[in-house]
Amino acid sequence: MLTLIAEIISVGTELLLGEILDTNAPYLATELKQRGVRLYNKSTVGDNLERLCAALEGALSRADLVILGGGLGPTDDDLTREAIAAVLGETPEVDSELLAHLEGLFSSRGRVMPLTNRKQAWLIPSAESLPNPIGTAPGWFVRTQGKVIVALPGPPHEMQRMWTEQVLPRLQLPESALFHVTYHTLGIGESNIAELLGAELTQSANPSVATYARAHGVDVRVAASAATLEQARALAQPVQAQLERVLGAFVYGTDRDTLASVIESLLSARGQTVATVESITGGLVADRLTDAPGASTHFAGGAVAYTNAVKLGYGLTPATLSAAGAVSEAAALELARGARQAFGSDWGLSTTGVAGPAPLEGHAPGVAFIGVVGPEFERAVRLDWPGDRRQVKERAALSAMGALLRALKEG
Amino acid sequence: MLTLIAEIISVGTELLLGEILDTNAPYLATELKQRGVRLYNKSTVGDNLERLCAALEGALSRADLVILGGGLGPTDDDLTREAIAAVLGETPEVDSELLAHLEGLFSSRGRVMPLTNRKQAWLIPSAESLPNPIGTAPGWFVRTQGKVIVALPGPPHEMQRMWTEQVLPRLQLPESALFHVTYHTLGIGESNIAELLGAELTQSANPSVATYARAHGVDVRVAASAATLEQARALAQPVQAQLERVLGAFVYGTDRDTLASVIESLLSARGQTVATVESITGGLVADRLTDAPGASTHFAGGAVAYTNAVKLGYGLTPATLSAAGAVSEAAALELARGARQAFGSDWGLSTTGVAGPAPLEGHAPGVAFIGVVGPEFERAVRLDWPGDRRQVKERAALSAMGALLRALKEG
Numbered sequence: 025m026l027t028l029i030a031e032i033i034s035v036g037t038e039l040l041l042g043e044i045l046d047t048n049a050p051y052l053a054t055e056l057k058q059r060g061v062r063l064y065n066k067s068t069v070g071d072n073l074e075r076l077c078a079a080l081e082g083a084l085s086r087a088d089l090v091i092l093g094g095g096l097g098p099t100d101d102d103l104t105r106e107a108i109a110a111v112l113g114e115t116p117e118v119d120s121e122l123l124a125h126l127e128g129l130f131s132s133r134g135r136v137m138p139l140t141n142r143k144q145a146w147l148i149p150s151a152e153s154l155p156n157p158i159g160t161a162p163g164w165f166v167r168t169q170g171k172v173i174v175a176l177p178g179p180p181h182e183m184q185r186m187w188t189e190q191v192l193p194r195l196q197l198p199e200s201a202l203f204h205v206t207y208h209t210l211g212i213g214e215s216n217i218a219e220l221l222g223a224e225l226t227q228s229a230n231p232s233v234a235t236y237a238r239a240h241g242v243d244v245r246v247a248a249s250a251a252t253l254e255q256a257r258a259l260a261q262p263v264q265a266q267l268e269r270v271l272g273a274f275v276y277g278t279d280r281d282t283l284a285s286v287i288e289s290l291l292s293a294r295g296q297t298v299a300t301v302e303s304i305t306g307g308l309v310a311d312r313l314t315d316a317p318g319a320s321t322h323f324a325g326g327a328v329a330y331t332n333a334v335k336l337g338y339g340l341t342p343a344t345l346s347a348a349g350a351v352s353e354a355a356a357l358e359l360a361r362g363a364r365q366a367f368g369s370d371w372g373l374s375t376t377g378v379a380g381p382a383p384l385e386g387h388a389p390g391v392a393f394i395g396v397v398g399p400e401f402e403r404a405v406r407l408d409w410p411g412d413r414r415q416v417k418e419r420a421a422l423s424a425m426g427a428l429l430r431a432l433k434e435g
Numbered sequence: 436m437l438t439l440i441a442e443i444i445s446v447g448t449e450l451l452l453g454e455i456l457d458t459n460a461p462y463l464a465t466e467l468k469q470r471g472v473r474l475y476n477k478s479t480v481g482d483n484l485e486r487l488c489a490a491l492e493g494a495l496s497r498a499d500l501v502i503l504g505g506g507l508g509p510t511d512d513d514l515t516r517e518a519i520a521a522v523l524g525e526t527p528e529v530d531s532e533l534l535a536h537l538e539g540l541f542s543s544r545g546r547v548m549p550l551t552n553r554k555q556a557w558l559i560p561s562a563e564s565l566p567n568p569i570g571t572a573p574g575w576f577v578r579t580q581g582k583v584i585v586a587l588p589g590p591p592h593e594m595q596r597m598w599t600e601q602v603l604p605r606l607q608l609p610e611s612a613l614f615h616v617t618y619h620t621l622g623i624g625e626s627n628i629a630e631l632l633g634a635e636l637t638q639s640a641n642p643s644v645a646t647y648a649r650a651h652g653v654d655v656r657v658a659a660s661a662a663t664l665e666q667a668r669a670l671a672q673p674v675q676a677q678l679e680r681v682l683g684a685f686v687y688g689t690d691r692d693t694l695a696s697v698i699e700s701l702l703s704a705r706g707q708t709v710a711t712v713e714s715i716t717g718g719l720v721a722d723r724l725t726d727a728p729g730a731s732t733h734f735a736g737g738a739v740a741y742t743n744a745v746k747l748g749y750g751l752t753p754a755t756l757s758a759a760g761a762v763s764e765a766a767a768l769e770l771a772r773g774a775r776q777a778f779g780s781d782w783g784l785s786t787t788g789v790a791g792p793a794p795l796e797g798h799a800p801g802v803a804f805i806g807v808v809g810p811e812f813e814r815a816v817r818l819d820w821p822g823d824r825r826q827v828k829e830r831a832a833l834s835a836m837g838a839l840l841r842a843l844k845e846g
Contacts, residue, residue, distance in 0.1 A: 040477060041468050042461025043645065049479075050453030057452050064486050066451060067478035068460075075475055082493070215509040215549040226511050234482075235510060236449055237590070300718075300739070306725030307711075307718030310739040314717030317792055317824060325745035328711070328721040328737030330730060334778060367745060381728055408544065411569055413728060415592075 028061045031087035033079050035095035035104055037070040048093045048183050060200030060249050071101035080111050088171050094178035096161035098141040104175050105146050112168055114148035122153055154190040158182055165194055203256035204247035209274040210426045214242050220270045231260045276429055283425045284316045290432040291322040299367035300326035301338045301359040304377035304392050308421040324369035338362035349385040351376050353393050353404040360395030371398040375424050379413045392420045396431045439472045442498035444490050446506035446515050448481035459504045459594050469658055470608045482512035491522045499582050505589035507572035509552040515586050516557050523579055525559035533564055565601040569593055576605055614667035615658035620685040621837045625653050631681045642671045687840060694836045695727045701843040702733040710778035711737035712749045712770040715788035715803050719832040735780035749773035760796040762787050764804050764815040771806030782809040786835050790824045803831045807842045
């Protein structure tokens with residue numbers, strides 16, 4: 025099985041300087057990955073002929089397929105055609121058929137084609153023109169010394185259509201299929217996961233296992249490539265089994281699952297509902313729980329009890345407030361019970377703590393308590409995870425959802 | 436004035452393969468541009484030592500300053516330190532001070548540091564460690580043969596803080612001072628802003644005016660560079676005056692101001708409070724309002740009234756529910772009045788609408804009503820802005836805060 029190596033070069037000073045976000049390179053990377061093409065480098069260069077030529081030469085020395093995006097416009101700073109011609113030592117000439125087509129585009133809108141657009145009708149001997157039905161810039165498909173250079177226009181919808189309709193049919197892609205699955209974990213750090221998996225797994229190339237620290241926990245991605253999807257799936261299977269055995273307790277879902285969607289399906293399966301009373305998270309838990317469609321069937325309601333006065337209306341007792349304080353295990357449990365009562369739900373979930381920047385009731389920012397109360401279930405969890413105000417809120421919300429999830433799995 | 440040439444290398448297979456979007460490189464590109472540093476290339480490489488070394492060597496041959504982002508984690512596929520050491524021919528050793536700091540981070544959370552994290556305490560002779568107060572990965576600042584290599588962690592908030600607090604003071608940037616101010620607008624689109632400003636402003640190089648579409652509205656950034664900060668400020672002044680004249684009605688703050696912080700200061704100045712009853716936004720408005728420190732002084736409380744049963748407990752009348760429905764102007768006003776009453780606040784803010792994906796009460800997803808009720812003030816706003824569930828929630832929350840802000844400015 026031949027492995028095809030590709031490289032992407034995004035062309036444009038506005039991309040380089042971060043003035044517009046490059047969405048083309050990620051799109052192409054995903055397309056290549058799905059077809060078993062290896063991508064090892066991608067780069068961005070400004071509108072400068074010398075540096076564009078250097079980038080193209082470098083890419084041609086490493087890859088079989090070089091995809092250039094952008095720089096096909098009509099103006100002086102559109103230099104992709106010039107760079108390909110210079111690197112291959114070929115001279116561009118105006119293609120009369122292309123020119124007629126371009127002039128037709130302008131005359132059909134009652135306009136005369138500016139002279140600068142003539143270079144969009146250029147071709148070099150090794151280039152084939154790729155039609156652009158929704159823009160003026162045709163692409164180039166260049167075959168040279170066993171390698172392929174593709175030049176695509178910058179506007180994403182033009183690029184994607186040309187890639188799909190013109191480039192893919194011309195590329196002789198290796199017959200391979202990729203199977204991948206992403207496990208979402210909670211309550212364990214990236215380095216602990218790596219330790220549990222062991223070097224044998226994390227350093228394996230095919231199937232590969234990679235960990236990613238995300239805002240919602242650490243993701244572990246297993247990928248395998250083979251001639252058919254079935255074979256790739258079979259290749260990944262033993263690794264998946266080992267991973268599930270080792271990490272199972274921390275895994276809450278795969279691929280498109282989210283904490284909210286998993287909680288939603290656990291609640292729906294039992295015909296149960298949850299309600300929240302939030303202090304430190306200020307509504308963030310309710311926000312996340314209502315991100316899953318159909319939230320009104322399992323989310324009974326929520327309160328943001330930021331002040332002590334409001335907390336007293338949602339289950340906090342004056343005795344607990346004066347003895348243990350609003351930031352305490354006892355308060356978290358009372359607020360979770362209060363949530364059940366106020367909204368008539370099966371489960372109650374509460375958060376109370378110190379978001380910062382100032383300490384509160386003698387607790388440092390980052391100290392928080394989560395309360396989970398359900399049918400024959402009561403638990404309080406203490407958190408101590410310093411950070412800025414937003415980080416503390418995010419982590420407390422994540423921990424609250426994790427605590428509810430564990431309770432639902434156990435209960 | 437010497438021209439400094441920089442290059443950015445983003446490290447990570449997940450960035451290369453388009454699984455997560457690289458926002459660090461655009462951030463750094465903007466930072467460099469603002470300080471007169473030339474950026475000619477940026478590239479992305481996967482977690483592979485050989486290719487990372489090749490990329491670093493290439494960058495060092497072209498640039499004076501090479502910034503590496505990512506690859507500083509504790510696992511086997513975090514290879515940035517290894518690559519720098521290999522390219523410079525230096526041997527990493529565990530720095531005892533760094534190690535003690537890292538172990539302290541873990542023990543303060545009652546955990547033992549996994550062995551894999553030891554490499555985050557590595558240093559090479561030419562590297563200085565850059566502290567990371569909000570993560571485990573310290574950065575590296577490497578001086579070698581008249582060039583500088585900077586290694587920054589991948590998580591954006593860690594990277595930005597390290598760049599600002601640690602890297603900028605160490606870099607000997609060209610002697611020029613930059614003055615800049617960012618205006619935050621709401622209720623106007625990017626192209627309309629560009630039209631109002633005119634080509635004279637948007638194409639000017641110094642001072643420069645740039646627009647950025649953000650989740651919180653469109654930002655307009657004015658920047659001017661000169662020999663001194665005073666001169667730069669003077670250069671920007673006429674542009675700022677023109678911008679404020681043209682866009683003033685849409686500007687709600689500058690620089691670090693957020694909608695929440697501006698609302699907070701308007702409320703605090705009057706000694707007033709606000710409370711929320713949210714349906715469509717599911718707690719997101721309360722979450723945002725409580726992002727400002729000291730929120731308990733101006734945020735009286737909130738309810739997430741997702742089901743009609745809960746809405747009836749927060750001011751919605753059965754008459755309105757049956758006549759106009761829960762997604763209506765009348766319902767929004769009743770819920771805003773309900774918020775004032777339930778939490779005893781001066782202002783009540785409500786949201787009700789269809790987040791999707793299914794239509795509700797004959798309304799398409801994206802249709803929503805905002806209610807704002809205050810002392811001698813009542814207003815309902817209708818929104819119709821289709822999108823996916825999360826987009827609809829985000830926009831409705833933004834509109835609700837915008838509506839409250841306008842009410843506070845008028846009232």
